[in-house]
Amino acid sequence: MxxxxxxxxxxxxxxxxxxxxxxxxxxxxxxxxxxxxxxxxxxxxxxxxxxxxxxxxxxxxxxxxxxxxxxxxxxxxxxxxxxxxxxxxxxxxxxxxxGSSGSLKLGFVGSATYDAIPSILRCFHQNVPRVELTLSEMTVHVQLEALAEKRIDLGFLRLPARAEGLVFRTVSREALLIALPSSHALAQIPVLRLSSLAGEPFILYPDHPRPSWAEFIVGLCQQAGFRPTIAQRTVEIQTTLSLVAAGMGVSIVPACVSNIPRKDVVYRRLSGVRARTQLLAAYRAEDTSPVLRSFLRLMWQMLRIDRARAEQRISERMGHAGCEHGRSPSAA
Missing domain, CATH: 1.10.10.10 (Winged helix-like DNA-binding domain superfamily/Winged helix DNA-binding domain)
Known part of the structure; x- marks a missing residue:
């Protein structure tokens, strides 16, 4: 009443x-x-x-x-x-x-914009248009600080991160690629061993605070038998690619970065490297915001559908390949 x-x-x-x-x-x-x-x-x-x-x-x-x-x-x-x-x-x-009205503040690493983030944001906006989204590009550690200080509600970051009071869930897993200038001598080789980059100048992120992406890449190089020579350090993926295009060095990037090709940069697969990178969603464990829960619910639902479709496409390709392999020459 x-x-x-x-x-x-x-x-x-x-x-x-x-x-x-x-x-x-x-x-x-x-x-x-x-x-x-x-x-x-x-x-x-x-x-x-x-x-x-x-x-x-x-x-x-x-x-x-x-x-x-x-x-x-x-x-x-x-x-x-x-x-x-x-x-x-x-x-x-x-x-x-x-959770169909209000506001949500998101932080993200630059490479996340090449991954699932655009489709996630599009899906959320189509389903919940009344929610105001604020997006800020941030490094991993700035996101962790912003989450702790409640300046953002959700972060998209890389590296296995741990922080008290935060929940981390995997959004995607992907391989690593070598980014080379298109004029580089190795650019003509489709698959490269990491050891072939020994002596090459590298473009990396800053190595502090740790754990860092640079530390992760240096560790992979050491496993391949060399310590990389670091020519430049940057904090943005676009700057990294621009420096690679200028011939100032090579870099190792998440595979999603190749989704937006550049004519002056080529991406090559790595052989002998099992390491993969994860895009993680991070949020406060005690956050009961209906808007955040609505965003997470729609995101996981969309990702499940996308994975099911990808698995179906792989299954169909394998089935088609099996049919081609089993077809007799006379039937061909």
Missing amino acids: ILLRHYNGWSMELRQLRYFVAVAEELHFGHAARRLRIAQPALSRQIQALERELEVMLLFRNRRRVQVTPAGQVFLERSRLLLSRAEEAIGAAQRVSE
Whole structure:
């Protein structure tokens, strides 16, 4: 029951306003009662109680007709406005509670924009257009700080990260590629061993704070028998690729970066390297935000559908290859 209370002490219910509006619009208690689905005597009592409360005659009625008084006409206009505002307030509260309205602040590493993030954001916006998304490109450690300080609600980052009070879940796993200038001597070879890059200048991220992407790449190079020569350090993937294109070095990047090709950079697969990189979603364990839960629910649902489709395509290709392999020469 919602009450409206005036400083003079009187109170009324929104229900009474709806009753009055119905009678004022129908100009007939019987018709208004049917519209409201209540008994006519009960409706009459509510209108009388409202008039007593206000000490104002809102309706003139006799056995033949019902008329809205001048005071009632003013009250009718204000009542419609109040009811409309109440419905808006209720709807807004329900949308926030359901996670279909509000705001969400996201942090992400640059390479995530080449991965699943664009399709995730598109899916969320199509399903929940009332939520305002704020996106900020951040390094892994800046995201962890922003999550702890509640400056962002969700982060997309790489490396096996651990931080107290945070949940980390895998969004995607992918292979690593070597990024080379298109004019590089190794650019003509489709698959390279990491050891073939010994002596090449590398473009890497900063190595502090740790754990870092640079530390991860240096570890892979050491497993291949060499320590990389670091020519430049950058914090943005676009800068890394620009430096590679300029011939200032090579780099190792997530495979998703090749989704947006550049004519001056080529990407080559690595042989003998089993390491893969993960894109992780990170959020506060105690965060009960309906908007965050709505985003996560839609994201996991979309990713499950995408993986099922990818598995189906692989199965179909394998089946087709099996049919081709089993076909006799005479049938070909």
